[in-house]
Amino acid sequence: MTDEMFGPYRLEALLGRGGMGEVHRAYDTVRERVVAIKRLPVRLAAEAEFEARFRAECALVSRLREPHVIPIHDYGEIDGRLYLDMRLVEGPDLAGLLDVQGPLPAARAVEIVAQVAAALDVAHAEGLVHRDIKPSNVLITPGAGGAGDFVYVADFGIARAVSNGSTALTATGATVGSLEYMAPERFTGGHGDHRVDVYSLGCLLFEALTGRKPFVGEGLPAMINAHLNTAPPRPSEHVPGLPDGLDAVVARGMAKDPDDRYPSAGALVGDARAALAGGALDAVTERVPAAAPTWIPSAAELAAAVPAAHGHAPPRRRRGALVLAAVLAVLVVLGGATFLLATGGSAGAPEARADPGAVPGTQQAPEVVVPTTVPATAEAPAPPVRLPATTAAPQPAPQPVPQPQPVPQPQQQPVPQPQPVPQPRVEPVQPSAPSIVGRSSYQQGVLIYLSVSYTDADGDAAGFGFRGVNGSGWAPESHPFSSPSYGRVSPGRVEYPFNHGCGQPNQISSDVEFWIYDSGGRRSASTVVHLACG
Structure with missing residues (x-):
């Protein structure tokens, strides 16, 4: 078959065809290089408004300097058909990769989505909204030196050029964007802002993790109802072992209300990476035998149970042991104090003498023997007087302490109160048009x-x-x-x-x-x- 000439381009092979046109591998005979040519449907070139928007979009996209956006070499119209001259990306798209390999490992899925998010955040900062993020618009090539995947995002500007000035559905019933990934607000009469891409990115993450589309329905009404009313799906229900945190990331990314979604594509990726970092905790629960179920708190439950300011709380049994040890310590101290009082409170107390009348085998309180004075008469000496060892020396009688006389206080004079300062009257500004x-x-x-x-x-x-x-x-x-x-x-x-x-x-x-x-x-x-x- 003879190659078709399209202006200066020799079309060598058809790479794909969809609602927004067809993509060819082509050779640029002027610049002598291999490129990808996307030709849009003939009907679009006949719409002057669309053509003007298409050119404006392409001009803006061509100025983006984000490595994950496919560079646009040229654009315009040849033989009544609008076209894009782009870098040819050798490699499958994400849709084809999922068809062959099925669900991707969580880490690989998150990194692919992260590169798409990087392209979206740069485009959003320039006022560009993609509006058609889906697996077939995510092209994957080997990274430099075999270091993982390198991702390109295709079709920037085309979906936006079509959807501006129209509803989400065209007069012919064709959708601007793919039903499986469209944000709810696009079905309710509005275009939405950059957060429609955040919603589609949440759908993309779910599909990369599970190998299946977020919602499956027969026909347009079923899909619209799912996006508007069905709760976002949970990846962990389809792929055992996925961190529970990824369920929360998909749920927030696909929130029905744009205000409940992530404010940017990068914010979604940040939480997805954080969920992966905590995935090792869930791996522990997978090793618990089913025959002997044991409750193991999840990472979220642990975080809720541990006070943030003090780290992990000790188990109750250990706390009880510590309290018992403290009580015993107090009793030991009190017992030691009692012993010191009973022995006179000093290691250097006078030597004690045993009471002759004491019962053998029992301990008596130590006593100090103080002999009485022996008179010069022949009368029998008086028995010694026994005083307890702890008897204190006689104290002098307390003397009354003179009380201070009250000092007369000076009479308080009333403090004059400041008079209110009259405030100038502020006239309200009357509303007026710019x-x-x-x-x-x-x-x-x-x-x-x-x-x-x-x-x-x-x-x-x-x-x-x-x-x-x-x-x-x-x-x-x-x-x-x-x-x-x-x-x-x-x-x-x-x-x-x-x-x-x-x-x-x-x-x-x-x-x-x-x-x-x-x-x-x-x-x-x-x-x-x-x-x-x-």
Whole structure:
């Protein structure tokens, strides 16, 4: 079969075909290199609005310098068909890898997803949302020196160009994105922000871990219902031995409410790696024989049971032993004190003499014998007086201590209280619409940037909008400052690119009506600008 010529490209082999066109291995006869050519369906080239968006998207993607985004060499239109000239990536996509190998080891799955996340975070920072993250758009090649997998993300810009200005479903019923990986908000009348990619990434992680799609249903209604109402699946229910923490990562990544999801793709990967690091704890439970079940707390239960500020609490039995030892120590001390009192409290006490009348074999309290004075008469001497050894020497009678006389206190004088200072009356700021005070435009490559400056007296300017007028093909759009799509926003200024194909044979000019709106829905007076190349 003779190779087909497509402009300067010789199409050598068909690599794949899908709803967004077909991909060929091709030889660029001008630059003398092998490339991948993606040709979009003919019908899309007939839509002027889509063509303009497609060129703007490609211009932005071609400026990304993230190694996991497939580089775009060129783009445009040949023989009525839009095309992309990209680097040819030799290797399978993730869908094909899963078909052959089944579920991937958890560590490999997480690292593949991590490289996809790196590409998404860089694109999101530039205002690009992929909207069609799925295994067939994740291309895998061997890493340098055989060091693991190196991942490329394909089809940046194409799904976004189609979905802008339309609903999630086209008029013909074809989906913009793949049903198995689409975020719930895309079925409820909105496009969503970059978190639609975070949802798809959660689906991708589940499939890489289990080898199966998150939801399985017959037909469009069943899939929509699953994304809107069915709880996210748990990888550990399909692959025994997976860390339980990965269930939580998938659940948060696939949360129905975008506010409950991870704020970025990188945040999802950070938790997935943390779940892997704790996986060794779950490996212990797998070795417990089924015949002798023993409860072993999970990592989460251990974390909940141990006070964060003091580390691991000792077992109760050991604590009881420590308390008993402390009581015994107190008793020993008290016993020693009693012994010291009984013996006079000193090692150097006078030598004790035994009582002659004591019962043999019993111990008597030591005594000190003090002889009485013998009189000069012939009367019999008086028996000695026995005093206990602990008898204290007589103490002098206490003398009364003179009490201090009260010192007279000076009479307290009342402290004058400060008088309130009258506050100036602050008049409330009346809500008012923003005002456009200036505009200009400049060319950058194939794009023309419209720059608009504005003022806002009450400080609640919230976003901007535009539409084509006088026959120009720009559909009405509205963007909040928090998510300005391709625009650049700074206080008092907005810049937005419009693709006019400057320098191309089919460059265009257009008239654009532009406005600013505030949080109350008030719009500024519109300004109409004529945009032309050169």
